Amino acid sequence: MVNVSKLENLKKEWKAIFSCMNCGDCGYAIRSVVGRYLTCPVKEAKGEEGFEIDFSRGRMNVLKSLLEEKIPLSKILADWVYQCSECGNCTEVCHMSHNENLILPTCNWIDHVKVWDALRKDLVKAGFAPLDRHRDLINYMNDDSMKNPYGENMVKKFAWASEFPNIKEKGELVFFAGCTMPLRQQETLKNMMKILIAAGMEIALSKEEWCCGSIGIRIGEYESVEELMRHNIDIFKNMGAKTVFTACAGCYRTLKKDYPEMLGEKLPFEVKHITEVLVELLNNDQVPFKPEVGEKLRVSYHDPCHLGRHMDLYEIPREVVTKIPGVELIEMKRNRKHAWCCGAGGGVKSQFPDLAIDISKERIGEALESGAEILTTSCPFCIGNLQDAYNEMGQEVKEKILLVDIIDLIASKI
Numbered sequence: 001m002v003n004v005s006k007l008e009n010l011k012k013e014w015k016a017i018f019s020c021m022n023c024g025d026c027g028y029a030i031r032s033v034v035g036r037y038l039t040c041p042v043k044e045a046k047g048e049e050g051f052e053i054d055f056s057r058g059r060m061n062v063l064k065s066l067l068e069e070k071i072p073l074s075k076i077l078a079d080w081v082y083q084c085s086e087c088g089n090c091t092e093v094c095h096m097s098h099n100e101n102l103i104l105p106t107c108n109w110i111d112h113v114k115v116w117d118a119l120r121k122d123l124v125k126a127g128f129a130p131l132d133r134h135r136d137l138i139n140y141m142n143d144d145s146m147k148n149p150y151g152e153n154m155v156k157k158f159a160w161a162s163e164f165p166n167i168k169e170k171g172e173l174v175f176f177a178g179c180t181m182p183l184r185q186q187e188t189l190k191n192m193m194k195i196l197i198a199a200g201m202e203i204a205l206s207k208e209e210w211c212c213g214s215i216g217i218r219i220g221e222y223e224s225v226e227e228l229m230r231h232n233i234d235i236f237k238n239m240g241a242k243t244v245f246t247a248c249a250g251c252y253r254t255l256k257k258d259y260p261e262m263l264g265e266k267l268p269f270e271v272k273h274i275t276e277v278l279v280e281l282l283n284n285d286q287v288p289f290k291p292e293v294g295e296k297l298r299v300s301y302h303d304p305c306h307l308g309r310h311m312d313l314y315e316i317p318r319e320v321v322t323k324i325p326g327v328e329l330i331e332m333k334r335n336r337k338h339a340w341c342c343g344a345g346g347g348v349k350s351q352f353p354d355l356a357i358d359i360s361k362e363r364i365g366e367a368l369e370s371g372a373e374i375l376t377t378s379c380p381f382c383i384g385n386l387q388d389a390y391n392e393m394g395q396e397v398k399e400k401i402l403l404v405d406i407i408d409l410i411a412s413k414i
Helices: 010-012 014-018 041-045 054-065 075-081 089-093 112-126 130-144 153-162 179-185 184-198 214-219 227-236 250-261 273-285 317-324 353-370 380-392 395-400 406-411
Strands: 029-032 035-038 172-178 243-246 270-273 297-301 328-329 374-377 404-405
Touching: 010 014, 010 054, 014 054, 041 214, 041 317, 041 353, 075 112, 089 112, 112 214, 130 214, 130 227, 153 179, 153 184, 153 353, 153 374, 172 227, 179 184, 179 380, 184 406, 214 250, 227 250, 243 250, 243 273, 250 270, 250 380, 270 273, 273 317, 273 406, 297 317, 297 353, 317 406, 328 380, 353 380, 353 395, 374 380, 374 406, 380 404, 404 406
Parallel strands: 172 243, 243 270, 297 328, 297 374, 374 404
Antiparallel strands: 029 035
């Protein structure tokens, strides 16, 4: 039998867990305004194998059973817990009406991502997590020669920057490169610099930055993260940063939300996402676009969970898209706070790659249904997982739609 005293984090979320009324909206919200509205990407990706326990209502009942000492924490439980991408779509429909004219006083009783994080921290503390692949990522992240979850030498993270001698070592505007883009999507970073240089911007970059720690936080391995946070904050301070920006949605959420919450202190600099930097440049006509030629391209924007539901950054990326010459924004059926997850978050991509790809295939299919010629987003993790799904879907899909990072889309027009 489980010792409830060990469930320190879940006990803090006790009221939220027991406030679940088992209505089932977190699996399939049914509203007269929109009809049947599928909510949980994990449950739907499993198809006929998807079961009650795969979406939030079932998960909440498991958590209730844990707190009532009916079931114990275990390795089997951990394997199930980490199949959630923590997209937060369940929170958006919990106790809510889809009628914009109706505001219910019962909204936002439960922050599901916070609840899932609490369970993950308890599993780590009890020794049932991290899972095998997650443990490797955390070991890489804390290795002095790496400081990234990809197991690459730290020097490789900054190879792309050697092509830009105008990058400064100190300055008020600091770029935090993160891990995914410099190690897996270098061309996009080079295109970002192409845009910023063309706009007359000067940025600083430190080759001493470490992983932001997002992977450790999502897994619940908080003890592995504090040193990373302190190190990065000190680096930014020493560089004279007034604004730190990143092109990674996960890094953005981690720096802007998790750092001050976990450390209990306000950051001495502002944190921005690359789209917030780009929209300022576009609004000031600082990006020298080529003359518009031909018909407009139909572009659909995918909301990354860490940017949208986690940080409420929906409209600025869309404003960026609409300000690109020769582009028409086409919305997918599920967008903004109800956008379908790409499937990569919460550690799903590393431990359950097939599940992550199946979720992405659903999203690409939705982009095709919208009539868009280009699917764009502003998250390297989304790009990577969508690309894997895109490659599996074959040539017929590739002939109908292109997958492009929003940075690369802008760079193609200058």
